[in-house]
Amino acid sequence: MADDLSLEDLDRLLRIDRLIRLGQARSTMQLARALAASPPAIQRALLKLRDSYGAPLVVDRVRGYIYKEPGWKLPPLPFTLGELFVLLAGNRILAESEGTLHTAEVRAAIDQLVHQLPSRRWIDLETLRDYLHVEATSRIASFSYEVWTQLYETFESGLQAFVDYAPPGEPPVSRLVNPYLLYIWRGHTPYLIGYDLGSKKFEVLRADRIRSIRARGERFERDPAFDPAPLIAQIAEEQAGTLTTPVSILFSPKAIATLQGRLLHPSQQISLLPDGSLRLQLKVADLNEIKRWVLSFGSEATVEEPRALVEQIQSDLRQLAARYGLGQEVAKKSSVGS
Structure with a gap:
């Protein structure tokens, strides 16, 4: 890591940065209590923040430590792949294993990871700060x-x-x-x-x-x-939870009587095509729900987009074909678009 900064020192620096932005850095002693660190260690971190990373750090008589330029951002730093994994996942794993029989084993394994993969990447410290110090209720994605x-x-x-x-x-x-x-x-x-x-x-x-x-x-x-x-x-x-996915479905002329004149979805757009078929376009939040509805039309409905829905239906058809001993040819002959 740049400037021989240890992961522990970096974690302390990021915590201080967050507390400054939250207005909770009135004094060195307040920071020392919040981080369970000695005042000299806090002072060294503050000097590092100001002198090495260019933080516009000043002392306000009322508010304590503040950034003279509130929009200032932490600079990127080079990390090895092992160091980055420790920062993004290792501390979570340690927290979960703390107090168990596996604590020492997990800590030793993570220490080894830091040195196993030397390839470096420049990482945004703002991202690391948000990760390491999000609220405890935040949902953390697990990945291997x-x-x-x-x-x-x-x-x-x-x-x-x-x-x-x-x-x-x-x-x-x-x-x-x-x-x-x-x-x-x-x-x-x-x-x-x-x-x-x-x-x-x-x-x-x-x-x-x-x-x-x-x-x-x-x-x-x-x-x-x-x-x-x-x-x-x-x-x-x-x-x-507000993401919607555009869906386009082509229905055969036989299915039109079932669809015409009905409000299927608030976002629906229906187009009659020259060959007598019908195209339904809408935006949905749950592809599973629309998948079950499309399958109820059998071969009279063809999904045009999105690809994710096409793949889900293809997967279902392959499983059904295998279950009924029909082989893969049934799925290949399905009317689902690709």
Whole structure:
């Protein structure tokens, strides 16, 4: 880590930064009590924050330690992969094992991880601060160290990758992806953002739903116009429970009598096509619910998008075919779009 800063020192520095922003840093003694550290250790951290990281730190007679420029942000720092895993997951694992027979074993294993993977990445300290010091009630996504290393090896290689991804309540589906970005929402939920060669668009994949990643061996060229902002906004909507997914379903002429004149969903848009078929477009929050409804139409309904819904229906059809001894050909002949 840069400047020979230990993980313990970094954790103290990030805690101090958070308390300053919360207006809870009136004095060195108050910080020492809050962090269970000695006043000299707090003083060294404050000097490090000001002199090494350029914090506009001043002492206000009323409020104590404050930032003269409230919008100032912590700079990025280089971390090894092992150090980053310790910061993002190791402290959670230690907290869960504290007081058990496995505490010493877990601590020793995590100490080894710091030195096993020397590859460095520049990491936003704002993200680490939010992760390490979120409220105790925040939901922390669980993800394995194996998947974590696979993620970083994939980004390091610059190659296309097969991602085995399991949507909620569904078996894993293999996707061929050009990995662009590893984004950690609010410091505690990692997402892989990449271009899905199946759906031919950028997709957001939660790391805790990834079962494995395998590099394909074929290098890809990044789109210089790639803008992650809309995808990050999509992640925020998902976390807030307000995310909706556009769905398009094509119905055969036989199914039109069932659909015409009915309000199926507040967002629905219905189009009659020249061949007598009907296209239904709507935005839904729960793909499982719409999946069951589509399957009730049998071969009279074809999902056009999203790809995630297509894959869920294909998976259901394969399982049904196997259960009834019909083989994979039934699923292949299904009318579900791809």
